[in-house]
Amino acid sequence: MLPDRLAPDGFAASPRVYEGTLALADMPRLAPLLAAAEGDAWLQIAPGLDEHGRRLLEGRVEAAVPLTCQRCLEPYYYPVAEAFSVVVVASEAEGEGLPPELEPYVSARTVRPREVAEEELLLALPAVTLHPAGACEPPAHDAEAQREALSPFAVLRGRVRSSEGAD
Ligand SMILES: [Zn+2]
Numbered sequence: 001m002l003p004d005r006l007a008p009d010g011f012a013a014s015p016r017v018y019e020g021t022l023a024l025a026d027m028p029r030l031a032p033l034l035a036a037a038e039g040d041a042w043l044q045i046a047p048g049l050d051e052h053g054r055r056l057l058e059g060r061v062e063a064a065v066p067l068t069c070q071r072c073l074e075p076y077y078y079p080v081a082e083a084f085s086v087v088v089v090a091s092e093a094e095g096e097g098l099p100p101e102l103e104p105y106v107s108a109r110t111v112r113p114r115e116v117a118e119e120e121l122l123l124a125l126p127a128v129t130l131h132p133a134g135a136c137e138p139p140a141h142d143a144e145a146q147r148e149a150l151s152p153f154a155v156l157r158g159r160v161r162s163s164e165g166a167d
Helices: 092-096 113-124 139-150 152-166
Strands: 018-023 040-049 055-068 075-089 103-106
Touching: 018 113, 040 113, 055 113, 075 092, 075 113, 092 103
Parallel strands: 075 103
Antiparallel strands: 018 040, 040 055, 055 075
């Protein structure tokens, strides 16, 4: 369903829509950021031509990306659901010549949908990977709270309090 490469003449005025899934672990720039080598991205991509004959790629990428929370160091899934619209250009210089509202995608060779999906996922990921605020605690705190709960003094305090209560 999802071609490995989009040929230059595969871009037509009435675009074909392709969709399929791609393994996140097969994306070489994304893979080192993953907490686990698992999960797929769903990609929908439509190669077309705009009214000026520019090669336009429109589509959508969705994934639950396994990342490591920098606060509690536990893995979590970061949800991505991004629509994109980019113009394929052969060089950075060609990209700079585009009107400012158009986002260039530099690809000197044939366009690979996997690389487009990877690029969009990387752009969508947060700079700092964290669970939502309040959803977790740093591990040091947890360990301290556990030590206190397990200490014999805490148990003793609990006994004294309960025996006082019984009187
Ligand atoms: Zn966390």
